[in-house]
Amino acid sequence: MEESKKVLYSAVQPTNNLTIGNYIGAIRNFLALQNDYNCYFAIANMHAITVRQTPAELRQRTLSLLALYLACGLNPEQTAIYVQSHVPAHAELCWVLNTFTYVGEMERMTQFKDKSLRHAENINMGLMDYPVLMAADILLYQTEVVPVGLDQRQHLEIARDIAQRFNNIYSPTFKVPEGLYVKVGAKINDLQDPSKKMSKSAENPNGSVFLSDDKDTVIRKFKRAVTDSGSEIKFDPENKAGVSNLLSIYTAFTGKTVEQAERDFAGIGYGDFKLAVGEAVADKLAPIQKEQAKLLTDKTYLDNVLRSGAERAAKAANKTLSKVYKKIGFYQL
Ligand code: TYM
DSSP: OOTTSOEEEEEEOOOSOOBHHHIIIIIHHHHHHTTTSEEEEEEOHHHHTTSOOOHHHHHHHHHHHHHHHHHHTOOTTTSEEEEGGGOTHHHHHHHHHHTTSOHHHHHTOHHHHHHHHHTGGGOOHHHHHHHHHHHHHHHHTTOOEEEOOGGGHHHHHHHHHHHHHHHHHSSSOSOOOEEEOOSSOSSOBOSSOTTSBOOTTOSSGGGOOBTTOOHHHHHHHHHTOOOOSSOOOOOOTTTOHHHHHHHHHHHHHHOOOHHHHHHHTTTOOHHHHHHHHHHHHHHHHHHHHHHHHHHTTOHHHHHHHHHHHHHHHHHHHHHHHHHHHHHHTOOOO
16 A cells, blocks of 8 residues: 555445445445545444444354455455454544544434434443544545445544534544445435435335345346336436436446437437446346355465454544543653
8 A cells, every 4th residue: 555645434234135335335436436536444333333233143143244245346455444343443533533522412412302202212322423434434544535324424424524623623534525426326315215315224125126136036027117207217316206316326337428328219218218227237246246255165265354454544543542641641652
């Protein structure tokens, strides 16, 4: 990794099955950017436990997400790929940043409010503290750029506020990060209800296409996708939410522009259009799934990637943490 490059940071939670929304809004862009930045990509298992997890599954999904990162093309020689809990500085900085974050700010977070409704039996402190841990993740690395989907924008704004607050009280300590959102696909919506975000934990499983879905399942889900009245295939998110969502997915998976896609589909019916989108997605997913399965058979290799990723991450993270401890007056040996 070249020190002179700007730092880019992002993370994904190893929860449930990842969707094509995670791929389009986040992972795909990690690939596009890994050459230009000094990158850190985490597997956010500490965020994951804010909702109750089955331990064996969490462990398995951690490796599975690592294999997916690699299968998609992230290069562990070039970027640090690691598990969040392997770098204790995340929890340590989170604690400090908690004292620079107001309860009221956290209560206003949309995702906290949503998740509190969905997990009313377990509104734990971690669920509320989630954005502060995310701020710690980002700020530890002197990150300048954070590629995420639009659902994370509010959390990123808070990370910026916390960084600025700390910098103002002491002296410049943290870089103030910028969110990076793709132009098309920063919010992929549910295939059954295009007014809602496609989510790993959707109530209707036909609304989410998982990265682990086989070809038949992918095609079936796209065939059933809700479109709109009318017959034109045009990108118009306000009036044609369903069709526009399908066009976003199609362009992300084929690399075509929206204009090209609209041209390709001129005069074609919704049924054939949905099938074409399904096929583009399935064709792209198949080799990724194959490579992911192959990587999962080599646990030694995967462990080595995580070990070296954590080492690299810890080195950078501890530098920032030690600066912070000094500024706030922690006695250091
Ligand atoms: P997570 O695991 O929910 O999602 C991972 C990434 O996928 C994006 N995403 C979407 N993009 C477009 N359309 C969708 N339907 C869609 N659904 C999800 C998310 O925006 C995200 O970029 N809190 C984060 C993980 C995290 C993190 C961080 C991210 C922890 N620490 C530090 C950046 C920096 C999360 O839960 O993502």
